[in-house]
Amino acid sequence: MPELPEVEVTRRRIEPLLVGRRIAKVGTTKPSYFFLTPPKRLARELRGAVVRSLERRGKYLLAHLAGGRQLLLHLGMTGQLFAAGATSVRLFSAERRASLRPEDQPGFVPDRHTHLRLEFDDGGPAIFFRDVRKFGKVRLLEPGQSDPRLDLLGVDALEVTGAQLFAATRGRKVAVKSVLLAQDVVAGVGNIYADEALFLAHVRPTRSAGKLTRAEAEALAKALHQVLLRSIETGGSSISDYVAPDGSDGAYQDERRVYARAGEPCSVCGTKLRRTVIGARSTVFCPSCQR
DNA sequence: ACCGCACCCTGAGCGC
């Protein structure tokens, strides 16, 4: 589940592998929910394109192409963006993993989940976009064209202030966690980092957003920055599918305090962590530390 | 305006 840190780590590591190279050939799978721009058109239009820079907005990646066009990417739930030569068992199905011997270090071979393959005229490593569940997205934007998904994004979670969180939550009855997940107030936070930040800020995820105090809003902004920056430092969280562009795992999952730890003792007070569901998302909190 | 929920998708894990 790539969230801001995983997307940012991907951006930092794949940008140097992408910028300045001319796309010579594009491979795609067949039309699906994944392709906001139909795959045939995408392949045709990307041929000859050169990427100038790679930007992150919330959980979106935006590749700026020479000439002003932009390629919009979202990794969804299970998206993996990586370079040829990457090796990781996360790039294979369980079935394929089971047939591998421990000493095997198989290179990646595009499979039916590899929806985008970019080859370059320099003959160097290709770039792949693989996404098993197809919740990811790819769209080509013409010069000056905007996308409603980007236009609706709130303040980037690394920049958000307590004052902004406080103002945006006034009059809102929904659970504070729902506000964090919605992307229109704060962009980039998903299920893992919402739970982690709320834990650090001592705020119970179910709390009505409008009841946050100024101090709690400040604490929450600070906790978001702390959790997200630390995760970026450690390479993101590799819990199920996420791998960096070289195939390596992140390490933040080892520092998780609450996410997917229901039933375990709280790392601060020892109370058994409790699970609930908010907006159809599994949610874990410490009933003692978070009020 | 706001809120809750169904839906898009596939694979892992589990009970029988």
Added chain:
DNA sequence: TGCGCTCAGGGTGCGG
């Protein structure tokens, strides 16, 4: 070596 079921969840869209 099966089969059916549930769960996982980012983002969108719809009905109340």
